[in-house]
Structures are given as C-alpha cells and as structure tokens.
Amino acid sequence: MTTDLRAGRKHSRPAPGDPGRRPRPTWRGRLAKLDVKASPYAFISPFYIVFLIFGLFPLGFTLWVSLHDWGLASGTREWVGLDNYDYLLTDSDFWHATVNTIGIFVMATIPQLLIALFIANALNRRIRMPTLFRIGMVAPLVTSTAAVSIVFTQMFDTDWGMINWAIGLVGIDPIDWSAGRGWSWVAIAMMVNWRWIGYNALIYLAAMQSIPRDLYEAAAIDGASRTRQFWQITVPMLRPTVIFTVIISTIGGLQLFTEPVLFSVRTPNNMDGGALHQFQTITMYMYDNAFGSDRYGYGAAVAWALFMMIIVFSLINFLIVRRTGGTK
Amino acid sequence: MRASMRRGLSTAVAALLVGGLAAACGGDDGSSGDGKVELTVDVFGEPGYEELYKQYEASHPNVTIKQRKVSSLDDFKPRIQQWMATGSGAGDVVMLEEGILPLYMQQPDKFVNLFDHGGKELEQNFVSWKWQAGVTPDGKQLVGLGTDVGALAMCYRTDLFDKAGLPTERDKVSELWPTWDDYLKVGQDFQSKMKDSKWLDGPTAVWRVTVLQQAGAGPGHSYFDKSNELVFSTNPAVKSSFDTALKFEQNKLTADMSIFTPPWQTALKRDTFATVPCPSWMLGGIKEFSGDYGKGKWDVAAVPGGSGYWGGSWLAVPKQTDHAKEAAELAKFLTSPEGQVGAFKAANVFPSSPQAAKDPAVAEAKDEYFNNAPVGEIFGEMVAKAQPVYLGPKNEDVRQAVENVLISVGQGKVDAGEAWNKAVEEAEKAAR
Numbered sequence: 001m002t003t004d005l006r007a008g009r010k011h012s013r014p015a016p017g018d019p020g021r022r023p024r025p026t027w028r029g030r031l032a033k034l035d036v037k038a039s040p041y042a043f044i045s046p047f048y049i050v051f052l053i054f055g056l057f058p059l060g061f062t063l064w065v066s067l068h069d070w071g072l073a074s075g076t077r078e079w080v081g082l083d084n085y086d087y088l089l090t091d092s093d094f095w096h097a098t099v100n101t102i103g104i105f106v107m108a109t110i111p112q113l114l115i116a117l118f119i120a121n122a123l124n125r126r127i128r129m130p131t132l133f134r135i136g137m138v139a140p141l142v143t144s145t146a147a148v149s150i151v152f153t154q155m156f157d158t159d160w161g162m163i164n165w166a167i168g169l170v171g172i173d174p175i176d177w178s179a180g181r182g183w184s185w186v187a188i189a190m191m192v193n194w195r196w197i198g199y200n201a202l203i204y205l206a207a208m209q210s211i212p213r214d215l216y217e218a219a220a221i222d223g224a225s226r227t228r229q230f231w232q233i234t235v236p237m238l239r240p241t242v243i244f245t246v247i248i249s250t251i252g253g254l255q256l257f258t259e260p261v262l263f264s265v266r267t268p269n270n271m272d273g274g275a276l277h278q279f280q281t282i283t284m285y286m287y288d289n290a291f292g293s294d295r296y297g298y299g300a301a302v303a304w305a306l307f308m309m310i311i312v313f314s315l316i317n318f319l320i321v322r323r324t325g326g327t328k
Numbered sequence: 329m330r331a332s333m334r335r336g337l338s339t340a341v342a343a344l345l346v347g348g349l350a351a352a353c354g355g356d357d358g359s360s361g362d363g364k365v366e367l368t369v370d371v372f373g374e375p376g377y378e379e380l381y382k383q384y385e386a387s388h389p390n391v392t393i394k395q396r397k398v399s400s401l402d403d404f405k406p407r408i409q410q411w412m413a414t415g416s417g418a419g420d421v422v423m424l425e426e427g428i429l430p431l432y433m434q435q436p437d438k439f440v441n442l443f444d445h446g447g448k449e450l451e452q453n454f455v456s457w458k459w460q461a462g463v464t465p466d467g468k469q470l471v472g473l474g475t476d477v478g479a480l481a482m483c484y485r486t487d488l489f490d491k492a493g494l495p496t497e498r499d500k501v502s503e504l505w506p507t508w509d510d511y512l513k514v515g516q517d518f519q520s521k522m523k524d525s526k527w528l529d530g531p532t533a534v535w536r537v538t539v540l541q542q543a544g545a546g547p548g549h550s551y552f553d554k555s556n557e558l559v560f561s562t563n564p565a566v567k568s569s570f571d572t573a574l575k576f577e578q579n580k581l582t583a584d585m586s587i588f589t590p591p592w593q594t595a596l597k598r599d600t601f602a603t604v605p606c607p608s609w610m611l612g613g614i615k616e617f618s619g620d621y622g623k624g625k626w627d628v629a630a631v632p633g634g635s636g637y638w639g640g641s642w643l644a645v646p647k648q649t650d651h652a653k654e655a656a657e658l659a660k661f662l663t664s665p666e667g668q669v670g671a672f673k674a675a676n677v678f679p680s681s682p683q684a685a686k687d688p689a690v691a692e693a694k695d696e697y698f699n700n701a702p703v704g705e706i707f708g709e710m711v712a713k714a715q716p717v718y719l720g721p722k723n724e725d726v727r728q729a730v731e732n733v734l735i736s737v738g739q740g741k742v743d744a745g746e747a748w749n750k751a752v753e754e755a756e757k758a759a760r
Contacts, residue, residue, distance in 0.1 A: 072413035073428070074721060075435035093757065153590075160594065179739040265590040267735060268532060269402065269728045275735035276742070291406040293725045293758065294431065296413075 059307075066300035073294045084301035094302065096277055097285040098309070100185070104260075104281065105253035107189035108196075113245055116197050117238075120204035121230055134205065137198035149191055149262035156187045156263075178266055181278040188279055191259045196252075200245050207241040208234060243321045247314050254310050257283040282306045365654050366392045368419035372404035373397075374612050375423065375475065375641075376675025377662060383670075384661055391654060400588065401425050411646070412438055418646040420655035421662075424472055425641045426461070427724040432644070433464065433471060434721060440645040442470040445656035453665055457716030458680040462642050472642030473663040476677035478607030479707035479714065480537060480631040480638060482511075483614060486699065487625050488525050488602040492518045498701060502630035508538060508572050511632040515581045518602060526601045527581040529592060531573045531734035534582075536727065537605045538569035541636035544715030551727070551755065552720025560726060560755040567748070570730070574747055577737045584738035586731065593617040605631060607638040608678035608707045615697050628701040635713035640680060678707045685711060722759045729758040 025033070066085070069078040088094055123133055140148070155162045156177040164174040177187045211234065219229050235242075260279050264270040271288035273280025280288075282302065290299025371377070381393040396419060398404045405428060411418035412432065424432060432438065441447075447470040451459050458474035482505075486496040494514065495501055505511035515527035528534065542565035543550040551560045560566055576582050583601045585592040587610075595601060596618040604610070606628060614626060643659040645652060661667050668679035669687045676695070679685050685708050693704035733751045736742040742750055 072409040073431040073434075075438070157591065157594075159591070159600075176739065179736075179741060266584075266586060267728075268586045268589065268731055272728070272732055275732040275739060277732075291409055293722070294409070 062300045062303050065297055066304055068297045070297035070300070071294045072291070072296050080297070084298050085305075087298070088301050088305055093277065093280075094282075094285060094305070097273075097280045097282050100181075100273070100277075100279055101254055101256060101281045104185050104188050104192070104256060104279065105250070107185055108192040108256075109246075109249045109253050111189075112193045112197050113200055113242070113249065115193070116200035116245075117204055117235075119197065119201040120208055121234065123201065123205050124208045134202065137201050139198065140195050141199050143195075145195065145258045146262060148195060149259045152187070152191045152194070152259075153263050153265055178263060178274055179278070181276075184263065184274060184279040188256075188259050188263055191263075192253070192256065196249070200249070203241060203245055204238060207238050211237045239321070243318060246317045246321055250313050250317050251310055254306065254313060255283055256281045257287075260284060282309075363390050364392070365390055365651050366394060367421065367651060367655055367658055369393060369395045369421045369423075369658070370404075370408070370419035371395060371397050371423040372401050372425070373399065373609070374675045374677075376671040376673070376677060379674055380662060380667055380670045384658060388657075391658070393658070401427070411648075415648050418648055420649040420651055421643055421645055421659050423475070423641050424644050426639060426719060427727075429461065429472060429642055430719050430723065431721045436464045436469050436471050438647055439469075439471045440647055440649070440652045440656060441468075442473065442645065442656055442659070443468075445653065446660070447473070447656075450660065450663075453663075453681050453683065455680055455682060455711065455714075458640070461716070462644075472644040473659055474680040475641045475643060475663055475668070476609065476639075476671065477637050477680040477711050477714070478609055478639030479678045479710035480541075480636045481606045481608075481628045481703075481706050481710065482603055482631045483606040483610065483626055483628055483698070484603045485525075485599070485601075485622075485625050486627050488522065488599060489518075492521045492602075494518060496627070498627050498629045498699075501627070505632040508534075508632045512575055512579070512581070515576070515603075516579060519579070519581055522602075525599045526583040527603060528576060528583070529587065529595070529601045529604045530582045530585040531577050531738060532586045532731045533605045534576060535569060535573035535731060535734055536638055537631065537636060538572050538633060539566060540638050540717050541631075541633050542566075542569050543717040544636055545634065548716065549718040549720075551723055551759070552718070554718050556720045556722075558720075558722075558726070558756065558759040560730075560759070561752045570734075570748060570751060573734055574737065574744060577734060578744050582738060584735060586735065588613065597621045605638075608676055608703070609639060611676045611695060611698065611703065623697055624699060626697065627699045628695070628703060628706055630706065631710070635710050635715070637711065637714040676703070678711060680711070682712075725758040726755045729754040 067079065067081060069076055069080045069083070071077075119137065123130065123137070127133065154160075156164075158164065158174065158176045158178065161177070163177070168174060175183055177183045215233050215237075216229055219233060224232070260273050260281050261270050261284060263279065264273055267275055269288070269292065271280070271284045271292055273284050277285075283306070286299050286302040286306065288299075289295045289302060369377070369381075377395065381395065385391060385393060398407065404423075404425075408418065408422060408424075408428070411422075412435075415438075450473065454474045455477070458477060462472035462474060463470050484501060489496045489501070494517075495504070504514050518527050539550050543563070546565045547553075547563060549559070550563065550566060551558060553559045553563075577584075583595060585595055585601075587604075596614060598621075604614070606614070611628070614622065618626065643663055645655045645659055649655050662671075663681075665679070665681045665683040665687070668681045668684040669689050671677050672679055672684070672690050672693070679690060684690055685704075691704045691708055693702070694700040695703045730751045733742060733747055733754055737744055737747050
C-alpha cells in the first residue's frame with residue numbers, strides 16, 4: 001500500500017528533469033499526516049490485538065489441532081486431515097449430546113425470556129421501592145454458578161431431595177430426576193432459568209423505560225387495555241432488545257457446561273452427564289474427549305462443530321425474531 | 329489411593345474452570361542462588377506426607393518442600409496432562425495413579441530416568457510387580473517409584489448386621505463369604521430382613537474389585553492385553569466379573585451408588601448400605617464421610633473371592649524440573665520403607681514395600697475407628713498374595729463406560745439381558 005504524501009498537489013507530476021519543483025515533505029508534516037491517517041487505527045487497536053491473541057489465534061490453533069490425532073498424555077501427534085470430522089458426523093454420542101444441548105436450551109431459553117418479559121413489565125409499573133426489587137432481580141446472577149448448581153442438585157436429589165419431599169406431600173411419587181432424559185433436562189433448565197431470568201428482565205426493563213410514554217397515553221385514550229398496550233406497544237418496541245437477548249442466550253445456552261457437570265453426581269466421571277449420557281452437553285463431550293479420554297484432536301473437532309452450530313443457530317434466531325417482528 | 333477424599337464438587341469445578349490458568353502459573357524454578365532449593369510435590373487425595381516433609385527438611389537444611397494437593401484423581405488428571413503436554417508447570421515430583429501411569433509410560437522421555445539417580449539398588453524395597461510397573465517395557469528407564477498398594481478387604485456395618493441376625497465378629501463374618509456367590513446369598517438373606525438398608529453401595533466397586541481379582545488370578549490383564557489390544561469381549565475374567573456385578577443389580581441388593589460421588593458420601597452418614605468393598609485407602613474415605621455417625625459401627629473383614637488389590641500410585645520426576653537430582657532424592661525418600669511406614673501411619677495407605685509391611689508400626693496396626701480392626705494384618709496378607717494386573721493406557725475410559733452401563737441397569741434404564749452387549753459396545757467406543 002503506498003500513500004501519496006504530497007499533500008494536496010493540484011497539478012500533475014512534474015516533468016522529469018525539472019528537479020526541485022516538488023516541495024519535499026518535512027518530517028513534521030509527515031508526522032502530522034501520519035497522525036491523521038494512522039491514529040484512529042492506533043486507538044482501536046487494543047481490542048483487535050487482544051482479540052487476535054485470545055480470540056483468533058486459539059480459534060486457528062484449535063482448527064489445526066482438530067486435523068490431528070493428538071494426545072496430550074500419550075504424546076501422539078499425527079496428521080489425519082479430516083478424519084476427526086468424518087468420525088464426528090457419524091458419532092452417535094456427539095449427536096446425542098447435541099440433542100441434549102438443544103433440548104435443554106429450548107426448555108431453558110423460551111420460558112426464561114417470556115418470564116423475564118412479564119417481570120420487566122411488572123417492574124415497569126409504579127411500585128414501592130422499585131430499586132430494591134430491581135436489584136433483587138439480579139441477585140441470582142451474582143451468586144456463583146457452581147454454588148447454585150450444587151444447591152439445586154441437592155434439592156433435586158432422588159432419595160433425600162427437597163423437591164421430591166415436597167411433591168410427596170401432595171401424594172406424587174418421587175421422581176428420579178437425574179436418571180431420565182426428560183426430567184434431568186427439566187432440572188437443569190430450572191437452574192439456568194433461575195440464574196438468568198433476572199438478568200434478562202433487567203435488560204427488558206431498561207428498554208421499556210425508553211419507550212415514549214405518550215404512546216401509552218394515546219393508546220389509553222383510544223381505550224386500549226393494559227394487556228393490549230403490552231402486546232401492541234411494549235413488545236414491538238422491544239424488538240431489537242429481544243433480538244439481542246435471544247442471541248446472547250443462544251450463545252450461552254449452547255455452551256452450557258457447569259450446571260450439568262455438577263448435576264452429574266451419580267457417575268464416577270462427572271463429564272458423562274448421567275449413566276446414559278442423558279444430559280451430557282456438547283461442551284462436556286468436548287472436555288471429556290480432550291482431557292478425559294486423551295483425544296485432544298477430536299475434542300478440538302467437537303469444539304469447531306460447536307462453533308459452527310452457534311453461528312448457524314444465532315442466524316436462524318436472528319431471522320425468526322426479525323420476521324415475527326413484522327415490518328416496521 | 330484412587331480419587332480418595334472428595335471434598336465436595338466445588339473444588340472440582342473451580343479446578344476445571346481455572347485449571348488451565350492455575351496450571352500455567354506454577355513455573356517458578358524455586359532456586360534462590362544460595363544453594364537453597366524449593367521442591368514442589370503434586371499429589372491428589374490423602375497421601376499422608378506432611379510429617380515426612382518435615383523430617384526431610386530437617387535432615388536437608390537446603391531444601392524446602394511445597395505440596396500442591398488436589399482432592400480427587402479426576403481433577404488431577406487434566407492438570408497433569410496440561411503440564412506434561414506444555415512442558416511446564418508440573419511439580420518437581422508428581423504422583424501417578426495406577427490408572428494414569430500406563431498413559432505416561434507411552435512417553436517416558438518426559439520423565440527423569442531414576443536409574444541415573446541410584447534407582448537400581450532400590451528394587452528389593454518393593455513387591456516385584458509394583459517395581460516392574462514403574463519400569464519401561466525395555467527395562468532401560470525407571471519412571472516411577474511405587475508408593476502404596478490398595479490391598480482389598482470388605483468393610484461392613486456391625487449394627488446393621490446385628491439387626492439382620494448376622495454375626496458381627498470379623499472372623500465369623502469373613503467365614504460367611506469365601507466366594508462372591510456366598511456373599512450374594514448372605515446379601516439376599518440380609519435384604520429379606522432389612523427394608524431400609526441395601527446390602528452394598530452399588531455395582532461399581534464390586535465390578536472394579538472382581539475384575540482386578542479375576543484378571544490377577546487368570547490372564548494377568550483385564551480390558552487390554554499386553555499389546556494394548558482391547559480384549560474386553562473375549563477375556564473370560566471380564567465377562568464373569570460383569571455377570572457377578574450384574575447379579576447384585578438384578579437382585580436389587582445395591583443402593584446404586586458410585587464411590588466418592590456426593591450421594592455415596594451422604595449415604596455414609598445414614599444406614600443406606602451395610603457393606604462396601606474396601607481397599608486400604610478407602611478406610612480414610614469412610615472415616616471422613618461417615619464421621620462421628622459411623623464411628624464404632626464399621627468393621628473390616630476379608631474380601632470375598634480371594635486376594636486382590638485396587639489402586640495405588642507411583643512417584644515420578646518430570647524432566648521439566650530444574651532440580652532433577654534433589655527431586656529424585658525426595659522421591660526416593662518418600663517411597664523408601666520408612667517413608668511408606670510414615671505414610672501408612674498418617675493416611676492408612678498400605679505400603680508396597682515388603683520391609684515396610686513387616687514393620688511393627690504397620691503389621692500390628694489397629695484402627696480405632698473400625699472397632700480396632702487389625703488392618704495391618706488384614707491388608708498385609710492381601711498384598712502378599714495379590715497378583716498384578718496389566719492396565720492399558722485406555723483402561724480408565726473403558727472402566728468408566730462400563731460402570732455407566734451397570735449404573736443404568738440399576739436405574740432401570742437398561743435391561744439386564746441387554747447390559748453385556750451394551751457394555752461391549754461402550755467399551756469399544758471408549759477404547760478407540
């Protein structure tokens with residue numbers, strides 16, 4: 001890339017043999033030029049440099065690893081090309097984990113965002129001590145995920161759990177929460193919901209506060225009920241925020257790890273997600289391969305598959321939310 | 329000392345989440361120029377070395393020792409993997425459990441050859457197979473020196489036995505079950521009288537014990553033969569052990585728990601199960617989780633099915649250390665007969681050294697918590713008779729996969745008739 005430093009010359013190049021007509025740019029002038037041209041890049045560079053080191057490089061290196069039969073403990077390192085991906089496509093355990101991840105994701109995200117929306121709406125009214133309630137909403141978020149998961153796991157314990165005791169009071173037989181696929185998903189989704197509802201509610205609340213009041217006043221004068229105001233003013237106005245929360249939840253939901261790991265209390269290896277892998281998520285499967293079974297290369301392939309999946313999912317989500325929002 | 333002393337899962341997860349970071353931050357070389365050396369020892373569970381470090385520091389004024397302990401083997405495994413793969417971060421001495429030793433025997437060049445540090449003359453300090461396992465197949469390199477051997481016994485609850493009308497005196501109890509079939513029959517008898525307690529903790533401990541027993545008595549290998557080929561489906565020792573473990577499930581004699589998992593830990597504070605197979609390091613676990621509740625209620629009898637062992641570790645010196653000489657000396661001290669006696673006193677881990685096993689401090693040891701059971705005598709007999717079992721590098725993965733099948737039979741998710749085929753399928757996947 002060459003830059004013309006001959007500032008603002010209006011006429012064309014001087015003929016050869018006509019030396020000295022061109023004013024040599026001074027050093028100071030050159031610096032000034034550089035300042036104008038380059039300093040914006042310097043200012044935005046920290047993010048890109050950090051991203052390069054901690055984002056892009058690991059991404060590329062993971063891809064490199066995934067093309068090998070690579071063992072950390074055994075020391076093997078053979079180039080196998082696309083073999084890992086080839087195996088992955090027919091790996092029933094991987095697809096099983098994918099179904100689990102998506103299942104838990106759906107169970108956790110849809111109720112989570114809906115409940116958050118209603119809670120935000122409730123908090124948006126005139127209430128006593130609004131700050132207290134709003135802060136209270138995010139309290140689950142500041143507790144450690146591990147602590148939450150351990151407590152929930154004990155509550156969902158089959159033999160001595162509080163939940164089974166409570167449903168026993170109304171005469172329902174105890175549920176073996178972690179043994180079956182469906183119930184274990186429910187239990188894990190509850191943990192995720194408990195943690196993130198408040199966070200999303202707060203985001204929705206912030207967005208709601210920026211909706212002009214006169215819209216509601218006009219609607220009220222036209223005789224629209226509160227419910228109708230909610231569905232026809234609040235929700236459409238929140239569309240960009242909903243898109244944001246959906247995408248963030250997707251990225252988070254597909255990377256679900258801590259809750260199911262800590263929920264696996266009955267198998268010797270807590271990366272298994274239950275004895276039949278009934279709630280093993282993709283990240284657990286990745287970790288178990290890379291570090292548990294010494295298949296670092298295959299684990300990297302799983303990581304890349306997950307990366308692709310997140311991109312595809314986020315796009316689908318984005319499109320769905322945009323379509324359902326109608327046209328503005 | 330397999331995965332002993334789980335201190336709750338939070339540490340596990342913390343280790344998972346920060347393991348990568350923490351592992352990368354252990355790389356100071358610990359020398360401070362004036363001949364002083366700081367040695368770092370990486371262990372898991374409860375090896376019982378604290379007193380020995382003090383002794384060693386007293387006799388070697390230039391050495392200070394720092395121990396980094398992780399509570400369970402499962403958390404230890406990924407950390408050591410990272411250290412070994414990246415060539416930095418490992419301690420000067422690391423503990424390798426019997427399940428992960430074969431994994432690292434594949435790249436012995438990552439470890440210091442202890443033959444270069446006077447390891448040759450230590451051979452008579454260990455039972456022969458324990459020694460052999462630490463030497464590379466070509467016999468040229470000594471990778472690890474043996475620490476403990478998980479000699480087998482059976483722990484049982486005297487109070488529950490009494491309620492069920494069974495004898496409670498340990499010699500009488502040992503006579504109840506010379507074989508696993510007898511143990512099953514006594515279990516059925518017990519179960520018919522007791523509604524709220526199960527006969528044993530779960531299928532997994534029995535499975536591990538019987539595999540090691542049968543493989544030791546038979547071919548000398550379990551899931552993998554000595555050339556690391558998977559022989560899971562063709563090894564009769566594996567099949568018969570699987571059938572044994574399955575019988576307990578089919579007869580509903582187990583609480584479907586897996587050792588050291590949180591439900592198992594909770595169960596020890598209740599009357600959930602009456603017996604649990606007990607390698608020597610298990611005693612420490614029972615003490616910790618059963619606590620005051622179980623004090624005086626537990627006792628130790630012989631294990632059914634003859635002798636055997638389960639678990640045990642080795643100490644190795646990674647090549648990345650800056651103090652190979654000092655680290656090797658420390659490893660030699662910790663695994664010496666007197667070092668092993670010290671570890672036994674502190675943590676009940678049974679010595680792999682015949683001299684240490686004969687030491688009165690071990691041979692005549694009684695355990696107060698377990699009704700003064702003569703643990704030294706019980707475990708000593710077992711170690712003397714134990715036959716070594718070859719474990720391939722993927723042994724742990726296969727074991728976990730098959731344990732999952734047994735657990736799911738207990739949870740009613742897999743039909744007992746289908747269990748073996750499923751186990752074979754899972755084993756093949758795990759061993760790929």
